[in-house]
Amino acid sequence: MATAVSTAMSTAVSAQTRLSTDHADTQVVLDSYQASAGPGAAVHAGNRAGSWDLHSGTAETGTKRAIGPDDQFRIASQTKTFTAVVVMQLVDEGKVELDAPIERYLPGVVAGNGYDGNRISVRQILQHTSGISDKFGNHKAGPDGTYSLREVIRAALVKPPLFEPGTSWRYSNINFLVAGLLIEQITGMPAAEAITARIIRPLGLTRTAYPRPGDRRLDAPYLPGYVGGRAGPFFFWINQTFAVELTHYATAGAMASTEENLATFEQALADGKLMSPAALAQMRTTVPMPGFPANMSYGLGLWRLDLSCGGHAWGHFGDLTTGHSSGTFATDDGRHAAMVTNAYVGAEGKTTRAQVVDSALCGTPVG
Known part of the structure; x- marks a missing residue:
């Protein structure tokens, strides 16, 4: 049976006030979501005064272990916000101009087969309005079995543009991936090192990591990931936690973190x-996101979620075939x-993760 536990955002629990309500409404939403998601699901939420946690199902098949807020997992496309933050820091430093063509910084990278890097801006790349292909190509691994950013981009751009830049x-x-290559070009270091030096280390995100090429580990305690599904009362799950070479996704989706660390980052x-x-x-x-609910819109590597209780939150969702789907959002008032x-959720059921996030944020007082 799903249960609720309360915890503080950091180990210094004496310095924070625990939130005492049981959040029964959000538990109902979480249970409904988990019924068509993975073997387990969890939410970590709160405000500046403290935090609370709910879980449903199990963290690992064959056990009854609850997903914990410090369990490390693949954050998938939540990586994009980290990547975008570094680019925006370079904008602040005068090293990148948002409306400059990507050709200025990466000559010849976005070119050919209908692409012209002189007509695609840095802003359009971060905003998904560039028209660049949304499909991976037939990229080739290096001798060590990993992929370079340039090779994955090259193979993807064999596919023609989706639309004229800025029109959709x-x-x-x-x-x-192009944004990650931009970071490497401007900083002179691997994107992993730039993200670590500029975000992970300064914020003290000790359970957050951008993996080295070929490194598929997760640090204990970690959340196994599964693919599979349910058929009536029956279900089957295949453990895919370590099945993916993460350089395939790189600055679009390779990172690992925890619910606690991600909440700290987004706040x-x-x-x-x-x-x-x-x-x-x-x-x-x-800008609007065609095909998505009307209460969602997209900035520069950042998702806006309009809340049912008024106001809005900022963050990102993520899905990876390692068997992890997630999302983290924060508000300006500290929630x-x-x-x-712990599953790759390709198509959500009647209850979505956005509804879980919305319920948790709306059920948390400003504090």
């Missing part, structure tokens, strides 16, 4: 701790909510 919107992992971003107010305002300038399920 389409979610594309390839955009954020720091919402609080303006990672870039200037002007840069954050640019990051939050959104945060991170959720995860």
